[in-house]
Amino acid sequence: MTALPSSRVAQLQDLTAPLARVFREEAQAADRQETLSVRGVQALRDSGYAALTVPASLGGLGATLHEFALAQEDLGRADASLALVAAMNAHLLGSAGEAGTWPPEVYARVARASVTRGALSNSLASEPDLGSPSRGGLPRTTARRVPGGWVLNGLKTWSTGSRALDFMVVTADAGGEVWRFVVEAGSLGVEVRDTWRDALTLRGSGSHDVAFRDVFVPDDLSVPPTRPGADMQACSSAWFWTAVAATYLGVGQAALDAFAGYAHARVPTALGAPISTLPKVQQAAGQMALDLLAARAALHAAALAWSERGPHADLLPQLAGAKLLCTNAAVSVTDLALRAAGGASLTADLPLERLFRDARAGITHPPADDQTLTLLGQQALHPA
Structure with a gap:
């Protein structure tokens, strides 16, 4: 490499x-x-x-x-x-x-x-009935052909950064085919609904619902379905899975950083030294570091292989595996950091409780762990 x-x-x-x-x-x-x-x-x-x-x-x-x-x-x-x-x-x-x-x-x-x-920009594809588009199915959002363009009607959920977006790339059912439409922010009929409240995680992401009511999109901002080769179709998955993997890997690393800072600063009177000197604390930090090391190595190997070889569908199981390892490492590391820091981790004085919550979102992004294991298993059982 x-x-x-x-x-x-x-x-x-x-x-x-x-x-x-x-x-x-x-x-x-x-x-x-x-x-x-x-x-x-x-x-x-x-x-x-x-x-x-x-x-x-x-x-x-x-x-x-x-x-x-x-x-x-x-x-x-x-x-x-x-x-x-x-x-x-x-x-x-x-x-x-x-x-x-x-x-x-x-x-x-x-x-x-x-x-x-x-x-x-962001791709708005998830819907209340559809759930994650990665599981298949036609969106309920519809696109109707009109002179000079299309009219969209529907509702999208989990629209990350909704109020900050300049372009919303909306998937819609256009006569039985999934088209994408680039909707400019402020277009007539677009409504951001403040639904992202009391969420367990990612509370600062603005992932509200967005409703589209008779929204006109000109022809020159429409993206028809394409049927390229499998390698080109793999691009969307590769880039999205990498985005998720890297982001939550960072969350896990932040938890280790915060725990390390706390371990050096915390000096119990009974010990008379930082808790970072305790073997139990060192072992906990070591386990966190190991989880992150393995996940990072998998992500870099997969992403680098893609970058060097170009798009290859046979690299998708490796990238999916990296996503699984990174998101699960974030979950395990934030959990272990919370346990190792003790009661102090439950307060806002440390960022650990926020990181613990944010890490949970990683495992909800596609591909789900079961899909990833199936991809890897199929490749292992039927190698090229």
Whole structure:
């Protein structure tokens, strides 16, 4: 495997470090207020991160899947909610750009907006009846052909970053086929409903429902279904799974960071030394580090293989496995950090309780663990 040039690593770090600082500063207040941080979103727009996965030919940074994984972990380590807003835009532009499945003029319009003004996009596909689109089925959202375009009606759920989006890429049933429509923010008939309240997790992500009532979309912002080869169809999964894996890997790392800081600072009178000197605490930290090490290695190996070989459907089981390992590592590490820190972890003085909650969201993103194990099992039983 080929390592990234040091200059490229430095470029990614220069991009993510100041943005992660703002995300970290905003995380606790946004969680308590159950709102998407306005300051965090503006920092994201101003940072240039929206152009991370836009091809260089359109003025973007042209990040590979592996580079995206490295950058996204840094943001997840700062705050999962804001990191996911960034991730949804990056995976959408990265996958569509690599696969070439959008009409070129539609893709260029959205991508250039991300480059020039930090515009943010997300794919809105989940629905109350449909559930996760990864399980199949036609959306209830409909698209009806009218002169010059289409009219959309429907409801989308779990719309991460809803109020911050400049473009909503909406899936809809257009006569028995799933089309995608790029809806510009502020379009007549679009309503963001404040439904993301009292959630267990990701309280600062603004993942509200979005309703579409007779929303007109011109023909030049429609994306018809494409039937490319299996490798091109795999792009969407590869980029989304990597976005999820890297973000929650960052959440797990943040928990270890917070626990390490607490272990050095906590000096019980009975011990007269930091609890970091206790073998039990060292073993707990070691287990956390090992879980993260294994997950990170799997993610980097899979993402790097994709980046070096180009899109290959036979790499999807490996990427799915990396997603499973990263999201489950986040769950196990935040749980262990909570246990090891004791009662102090239950208060807002430490970020552990928020990280513990945020980590739980990772296992709900597709692919589900059962789907991943089936993919890996099929490949193991029937190797190419």
